[in-house]
Amino acid sequence: MEVILFLQDNWREMLQLTWEHLQLVGLAVGVAILTGVPFGIYIAQRESLANLVMAVAGIIMTIPSIALFGIMIPILSLIGQGIGFLPAFLALVLYSQLPIIRNTYIAIKNVNPEMRDAAIGMGMTAWERLTKVEIPLALPVIMAGVRTAVVLTIGIGAIAAYIGAGGLGEYIARGISTSYTTMVQAGALAVSILALAIDFLLGRIQKRLSSQTAKTS
Amino acid sequence: MIRFQQVTKIYESANKTVKAVNNITFQVEEGQICVFLGPSGCGKTTLLRMVNRLIPITSGTIEVNGKEIHSLDPIALRRSIGYVIQQTGLFPNMTIEENICVVPNLLGWDRVKMKKRYNELMEMMGLNPDEYRKRYPWELSGGQQQRIGVARALAADPPVMLMDEPFGALDPIIRERIQNEFLRIQKDVKKTILFVSHDLDEAIKLGDTIALFRSGELMQHGTPDEILSQPKNEFVAEFVGSERALKRLSLFTMRDLVSRLNPADRKSAGKRDLRHTVHMDTNLRTALSVLLSSPTGEAAVVDDNGQISGVVSIADFERLTGIHPSERTSAVQ
Numbered sequence: 001m002e003v004i005l006f007l008q009d010n011w012r013e014m015l016q017l018t019w020e021h022l023q024l025v026g027l028a029v030g031v032a033i034l035t036g037v038p039f040g041i042y043i044a045q046r047e048s049l050a051n052l053v054m055a056v057a058g059i060i061m062t063i064p065s066i067a068l069f070g071i072m073i074p075i076l077s078l079i080g081q082g083i084g085f086l087p088a089f090l091a092l093v094l095y096s097q098l099p100i101i102r103n104t105y106i107a108i109k110n111v112n113p114e115m116r117d118a119a120i121g122m123g124m125t126a127w128e129r130l131t132k133v134e135i136p137l138a139l140p141v142i143m144a145g146v147r148t149a150v151v152l153t154i155g156i157g158a159i160a161a162y163i164g165a166g167g168l169g170e171y172i173a174r175g176i177s178t179s180y181t182t183m184v185q186a187g188a189l190a191v192s193i194l195a196l197a198i199d200f201l202l203g204r205i206q207k208r209l210s211s212q213t214a215k216t217s
Numbered sequence: 218m219i220r221f222q223q224v225t226k227i228y229e230s231a232n233k234t235v236k237a238v239n240n241i242t243f244q245v246e247e248g249q250i251c252v253f254l255g256p257s258g259c260g261k262t263t264l265l266r267m268v269n270r271l272i273p274i275t276s277g278t279i280e281v282n283g284k285e286i287h288s289l290d291p292i293a294l295r296r297s298i299g300y301v302i303q304q305t306g307l308f309p310n311m312t313i314e315e316n317i318c319v320v321p322n323l324l325g326w327d328r329v330k331m332k333k334r335y336n337e338l339m340e341m342m343g344l345n346p347d348e349y350r351k352r353y354p355w356e357l358s359g360g361q362q363q364r365i366g367v368a369r370a371l372a373a374d375p376p377v378m379l380m381d382e383p384f385g386a387l388d389p390i391i392r393e394r395i396q397n398e399f400l401r402i403q404k405d406v407k408k409t410i411l412f413v414s415h416d417l418d419e420a421i422k423l424g425d426t427i428a429l430f431r432s433g434e435l436m437q438h439g440t441p442d443e444i445l446s447q448p449k450n451e452f453v454a455e456f457v458g459s460e461r462a463l464k465r466l467s468l469f470t471m472r473d474l475v476s477r478l479n480p481a482d483r484k485s486a487g488k489r490d491l492r493h494t495v496h497m498d499t500n501l502r503t504a505l506s507v508l509l510s511s512p513t514g515e516a517a518v519v520d521d522n523g524q525i526s527g528v529v530s531i532a533d534f535e536r537l538t539g540i541h542p543s544e545r546t547s548a549v550q
Contacts, residue, residue: 114302114303114304114306115306115308115309117271117302117306118300118302118306118308119308120271120295121269121271121295121300121302121306121379122295122296122300122320122323122369123292123293123294123295123296123297123320124292124323125292132311132319133308136310137309137310
């Protein structure tokens with residue numbers, strides 16, 4: 001009940017924080033896609049590299065987010081960006097790498113070998129094969145990785161408020177430090193709803209992509 | 218023309234070497250279908266895939282229309298050879314039109330030319346071009362997909378086609394229908410075709426010649442009739458089986474038999490029981506089956522105009538001994 005009253009009084013600020021949160025997550029995942037997808041495709045052609053890359057990406061995932069932010073601060077202080085948007089953004093990009101690289105790698109690896117055979121046999125170059133056949137066929141699984149990354153970073157993004165990156169984590173951080181439970185609840189609720197909503201939206205897009213490509217028989 | 222000369226493929230692993238294809242030499246004439254036949258693991262698919270360089274050759278040479286394939290760029294080589302695989306290999310992310318136009322697209326044809334070619338091919342396959350243009354492969358039946366697969370291989374009008382068990386996954390009725398259509402199309406396009414199969418009946422039906430393999434070696438290369446009537450060795454005889462005399466009958470039609478009967482022996486229809494009839498173009502295997510089911514062992518022969526031109530009996534089949542396929546008067550459809 002109190003939460004609803006809180007939201008009634010603060011919805012403007014809430015929208016502002018949601019927008020900040022989305023910007024942080026959107027930018028981070030956007031950059032993660034631009035780096036992770038090509039990287040995933042690349043290691044799908046180089047089996048020996050794949051295990052190493054997966055291991056490194058896996059290790060990054062195991063670093064607690066609060067610790068990763070802590071590590072970022074002294075490093076980025078060298079360029080005067082120790083706290084705020086940049087360290088949060090970089091941390092989220094790193095966290096997004098594993099689901100995106102892994103799904104891209106698996107998706108490309110799992111393209112039906114007959115499709116690959118047909119593509120090569122018909123005289124496609126490696127690049128043509130990738131762009132005309134393999135990537136379109138892999139798209140639904142790559143999309144699933146992006147979805148995981150988005151939900152993951154929406155959650156982790158909430159902690160970024162501790163290093164002054166803004167977003168819905170503000171309410172949680174501020175609420176805890178002032179022992180204002182309602183504020184914490186409102187922040188947590190908003191983060192959850194945001195994650196669910198975005199996940200649902202991306203799920204729809206993923207479904208649309210699959211309906212065109214996944215039905216092979 | 219495709220010429221194989223001492224073609225060998227050796228797979229080497231840590232502790233052993235396997236000769237998948239061993240010193241094979243033969244050639245396939247232009248415009249002919251050569252069926253690669255044999256049990257699985259006999260090297261037939263390996264040999265086929267060496268022609269468009271999907272598998273590198275260990276030693277020997279393969280010439281396609283006078284050019285050694287290793288003197289050509291592999292990408293250009295593959296674009297000049299039609300390729301059909303089992304389960305069609307249609308790309309599920311592309312519409313039927315996009316699938317058929319894959320190679321023309323790679324070759325950079327303009328839109329108008331591609332569209333024209335698509336319409337042409339679909340009509341050749343007996344499918345309505347506009348109905349299927351925007352549809353996806355999964356919306357089509359297995360038989361239709363297979364037709365699209367063949368159409369796609371024909372798209373850039375390559376002189377040579379490689380077909381790897383293209384009809385293997387279809388049910389027998391559809392398979393037979395598609396085989397017939399395939400032969401009809403081949404009559405017009407006259408491609409040089411290498412066709413992998415493990416089905417003897419299919420090989421007899423489609424092949425101008427059959428190349429029979431066992432563990433990487435060429436056992437015999439000859440016309441279906443040669444393979445059936447003069448097997449070179451134990452393996453071939455065993456592979457074609459004890460039914461080979463019957464299978465051989467399917468290579469001839471009633472017309473061949475009638476033309477071989479002495480006019481004096483010809484029985485006129487007279488007042489016989491003529492409920493059992495065979496058409497001039499019926500193959501002799503089917504005709505024999507009709508004769509066997511006739512109580513008198515006789516059947517009336519019907520010509521193209523639907524007129525009864527005579528009567529045949531089981532005894533007439535002995536005329537066929539020693540007949541050579543080059544003496545056939547008509548081709549089996």
